Amino acid sequence: MVSTPFTYSDIILKELDLVALETELKKRWPYRDLWFRKQNDIWDNYSNFIYHTQEFENLIERIEFTVKKFDLNKKHFFYYTVNRWYNYWSCRAVEQIFTGLExxxxxxxxxxxxxxxxxxxxxxxxxxxxxxxxxxxxxxxxxxxxxxxxxxxxxxxxxxxxxxxxxxxxxxxxxxxxxxxxxxxxxxxxxxxxxxxxxxxxxxxxxxxxxxxxxxxxxxxxxxxx
Structure with a gap:
């Protein structure tokens, strides 16, 4: 899998399709609300692809790739990453709602x-x-x-x-x-x-x-x- 260039400020400036994003976020619902470990800088770095991955199916692919590349615990890294992804994009959506108001x-x-x-x-x-x-x-x-x-x-x-x-x-x-x-x-x-x-x-x-x-x-x- 080829990594795509990522600039955090570019993601922040991009207008979100909130209807489509809500659909993607709800794809996380079938999975339990678990973390297995506290958030830390090392696993944050492993999973920073969440910032430019909105589609849930693409997220799963990136998780599988990263687990194999760094020999990580598959279950633990899955939940760690989907939780970060879910929280980040939900917060981005809410932030966009705020900034669109008078x-x-x-x-x-x-x-x-x-x-x-x-x-x-x-x-x-x-x-x-x-x-x-x-x-x-x-x-x-x-x-x-x-x-x-x-x-x-x-x-x-x-x-x-x-x-x-x-x-x-x-x-x-x-x-x-x-x-x-x-x-x-x-x-x-x-x-x-x-x-x-x-x-x-x-x-x-x-x-x-x-x-x-x-x-x-x-x-x-x-x-x-x-």
């Missing part, structure tokens, strides 16, 4: 990992995540203690080189059947959730995670519940 401005520097867009001049790094079991509390408690959940998310997600204490906007998906991860593929439905949030947004609603008091950050949670 009052939302995309980041000028497409390679800035700390800022995806701004809402009413408040800059945010978007984090789309399923409701975290590790938080230790149920949905009702989390919704009434958002600041506590926000601090937990800052301290327990996006670790290593992905960690930062700048502004974050968390889109948390929660499904009553427990399959929270599937909602990341419901792009058309997520559009309505995002539109409602942006229409009612005010900077005064933001919360402080209180991680680094020398440089205050602001955050909020968008609940996507079904």
């Amino acid at each position: 009052g939302v401005i995309a980041a000028e520097n497409k390679k800035d990992r700390l800022v995806d867009f701004s809402i009413q001049r408040v800059k945010f790094d978007l984090k789309t995540t399923k409701f975290p079991r590790g938080f230790g509390w149920n949905l009702k408690y989390a919704q009434s203690h958002e600041q506590k959940l926000i601090k937990w998310l800052y301290l327990n997600q996006s670790m290593g080189r992905r960690f930062h204490t700048e502004n974050r906007l968390f889109l948390i998906v929660y499904s009553s059947d427990g399959y929270h991860y599937k909602l990341k593929a419901e792009i058309a439905w997520l559009r309505t959730v995002v539109e409602n949030y942006v229409a009612q947004f005010t900077p005064e609603q933001l919360k402080r995670p209180h991680i680094d008091e020398t440089k205050p950050a602001y955050s909020d949670i968008i609940w996507a519940i079904r």
Whole structure:
């Protein structure tokens, strides 16, 4: 298999077909929500082809090729890669929804990992995540203690080189059947959730995670519940 040239900024600038992308993302649904190992730089480098692979069938081919080339555990690398792919393209879709709305401005520097867009001049790094079991509390408690959940998310997600204490906007998906991860593929439905949030947004609603008091950050949670 011949590798295609990849420029991250080129991918970011490309307009996505959200209808087609939703179809591709839902092809991941038959597989369990497993990781087998924590995300790490080595396996990230092995699987960075996710950034220029939108079609699920092509993704499977690239996984098989990489497993053979580097003699990796097939099952572990499969789940590691499909999860990264699923999360990345879902987040890209949601980001595009945001930046298409009035009052939302995309980041000028497409390679800035700390800022995806701004809402009413408040800059945010978007984090789309399923409701975290590790938080230790149920949905009702989390919704009434958002600041506590926000601090937990800052301290327990996006670790290593992905960690930062700048502004974050968390889109948390929660499904009553427990399959929270599937909602990341419901792009058309997520559009309505995002539109409602942006229409009612005010900077005064933001919360402080209180991680680094020398440089205050602001955050909020968008609940996507079904």
